[in-house]
Amino acid sequence: MKIALLGYGKMGQMIEKFATQRGHSIVLKIGAGEVFELDETMLKDADMAIDFSAPDAVLKHIDVCLNANVPVVVGTTGWYSQLQEVKDKVMASNNSLLYGSNFSVGVNLFFAANKYLAKLMNNYPVYDVQIEEIHHTQKLDSPSGTAITIAEGIIEEIERKNEWVNHLEDEIPQNVVKPNELLIQSLRIDEVPGTHTVIYSSEVDEITFQHTAHNRAGFALGAVVAAEWLENKQGFYSVEDVFNFK
Numbered sequence: 001m002k003i004a005l006l007g008y009g010k011m012g013q014m015i016e017k018f019a020t021q022r023g024h025s026i027v028l029k030i031g032a033g034e035v036f037e038l039d040e041t042m043l044k045d046a047d048m049a050i051d052f053s054a055p056d057a058v059l060k061h062i063d064v065c066l067n068a069n070v071p072v073v074v075g076t077t078g079w080y081s082q083l084q085e086v087k088d089k090v091m092a093s094n095n096s097l098l099y100g101s102n103f104s105v106g107v108n109l110f111f112a113a114n115k116y117l118a119k120l121m122n123n124y125p126v127y128d129v130q131i132e133e134i135h136h137t138q139k140l141d142s143p144s145g146t147a148i149t150i151a152e153g154i155i156e157e158i159e160r161k162n163e164w165v166n167h168l169e170d171e172i173p174q175n176v177v178k179p180n181e182l183l184i185q186s187l188r189i190d191e192v193p194g195t196h197t198v199i200y201s202s203e204v205d206e207i208t209f210q211h212t213a214h215n216r217a218g219f220a221l222g223a224v225v226a227a228e229w230l231e232n233k234q235g236f237y238s239v240e241d242v243f244n245f246k
């Protein structure tokens with residue numbers, strides 16, 4: 001495939017490495033040096049776009065891809081409040097888009113296991129649950145997209161929780177989180193690639209369930225695999241459709 005990389009930072013550069021190893025070529029890099037503003041003509045040679053840019057750039061990138069009829073894999077996080085609107089546009093344009101808060105195999109296994117554990121925990125109200133996510137200090141969005149997906153999995157299964165709330169580590173006043181709320185605590189530390197922990201605690205014990213990314217390779221390889229999966233498909237998809245752990 002001829003791939004346009006929308007965003008050529010930490011992720012874009014690693015995706016280039018895996019994509020070329022797997023026989024694809026990179027025909028455009030947005031965010032590399034002076035090339036910053038995407039328009040439709042720039043996508044004329046691309047079979048596929050992969051967006052790992054920034055929350056304030058991604059929606060425009062998606063619009064340009066749809067107008068140019070170029071399928072797009074979206075790894076950028078921080079835009080999910082617009083998800084339904086984007087889905088409607090994709091369906092109306094008969095185009096294709098696949099998004100995911102996290103493309104690594106490990107995290108997608110974690111998502112599936114998280115839902116199973118939450119289903120068991122629904123019957124044990126003595127346990128409260130919270131999520132902690134730790135990322136590098138350059139991260140722009142909070143909570144992480146991955147933490148939002150984990151929270152949605154828990155809220156789907158545990159009747160006593162119906163919305164998530166986000167606080168940074170050092171701004172959680174006592175008793176501010178209501179019983180129906182699922183706390184996502186965000187910490188920003190040095191170069192951490194991404195650590196997500198689900199903590200169930202009762203008066204007598206605690207269960208912690210954790211995924212730690214050692215580096216970004218799993219995310220990058222997963223994004224290329226997702227692009228290969230999306231080729232020749234039409235519609236609106238998520239990374240769950242690629243892994244399909246049921």
Ligand SMILES: NC(=O)C1=CN([C@@H]2O[C@H](COP(=O)(O)OP(=O)(O)OC[C@H]3O[C@@H](n4cnc5c(N)ncnc54)[C@H](OP(=O)(O)O)[C@@H]3O)[C@@H](O)[C@H]2O)C=CC1
Pocket residue numbers: 006007008009010011012030031032033036037052053054055056057074075076077078100101102103104141219
């Ligand atoms: N779904 C997943 O599996 C993963 C998702 N992510 C998400 O991917 C995104 C990118 O992460 P990462 O690579 O670490 O970030 P970086 O900051 O390292 O790279 C971002 C890239 O996007 C470019 N960019 C920023 N703003 C704009 C803009 N307005 N228009 C065009 N290009 C822009 C930057 O250019 P410049 O350097 O010139 O500013 C840079 O090339 C984040 O949203 C992150 O949360 C990250 C890892 C895994």
Ligand SMILES: O=C(O)C1=N[C@H](C(=O)O)C[C@H](O)C1
Pocket residue numbers: 077101102135139140143144145146147193194195
């Ligand atoms: O910004 C990052 O780095 C990451 N972002 C994604 C997220 O918001 O969940 C995925 C991964 O955790 C790394």
